[in-house]
Amino acid sequence: MTQQRPSIPAALERAVKEEAGYACAIPTCRMTPVEIAHIEPWSKVQQHTFDNLIALCPNHHTRYDVEKRIPRASVLNYKANLALLNGRYSTLERRLIEQAVDWPPNQEIPIHIGVRILVSRFLDDGLLVEADDLQYLITGFEGGIKTTELYRFTEKGREFIRRWKAAEPLTD
Ligand SMILES: [Zn+2]
Numbered sequence: 800m801t802q803q804r805p806s807i808p809a810a811l812e813r814a815v816k817e818e819a820g821y822a823c824a825i826p827t828c829r830m831t832p833v834e835i836a837h838i839e840p841w842s843k844v845q846q847h848t849f850d851n852l853i854a855l856c857p858n859h860h861t862r863y864d865v866e867k868r869i870p871r872a873s874v875l876n877y878k879a880n881l882a883l884l885n886g887r888y889s890t891l892e893r894r895l896i897e898q899a900v901d902w903p904p905n906q907e908i909p910i911h912i913g914v915r916i917l918v919s920r921f922l923d924d925g926l927l928v929e930a931d932d933l934q935y936l937i938t939g940f941e942g943g944i945k946t947t948e949l950y951r952f953t954e955k956g957r958e959f960i961r962r963w964k965a966a967e968p969l970t971d
Pocket residue numbers: 823824825828829830855856857858859
């Protein structure tokens with residue numbers, strides 16, 4: 800018996816296509832129409848998640864998925880560059896990626912709670928986590944007010960940064 804594969808939710812499919820501007824995510828191609836490809840194959844991940852989906856034209860989808868003529872590392876690079884290019888991530892998130900290239904693996908990153916929303920996409924995508932909820936800076940009166948939380952990049956986040964660093968700059 801094969802596991803029934805659920806269809807990709809319409810909103811997710813739209814988001815993935817929007818990310819690539821409804822054109823093939825390979826920057827030297829940019830053909831339309833596009834299909835939704837799983838970067839890690841469905842048979843392995845058994846779920847549809849934004850970060851594992853990418854818009855490819857039918858030709859590149861076949862070359863990647865069926866013919867295995869495009870390395871997964873390259874598709875990951877295309878995905879990483881799309882995310883940076885298309886405004887999914889905030890300026891703060893982009894700066895963190897640039898800076899974190901040179902950081903040790905468990906570098907703690909203090910972020911004021913007032914701007915937590917600026918790293919919300921990193922949190923949503925599992926690239927960043929709270930390092931330790933018990934540590935915080937105190938200001939104000941007795942008892943203190945929690946103003947700053949510490950975060951660190953996850954393994955997935957560090958891999959994202961490594962790929963971003965390795966990728967050739969893409970132009971559209
Ligand atoms: Zn293509």
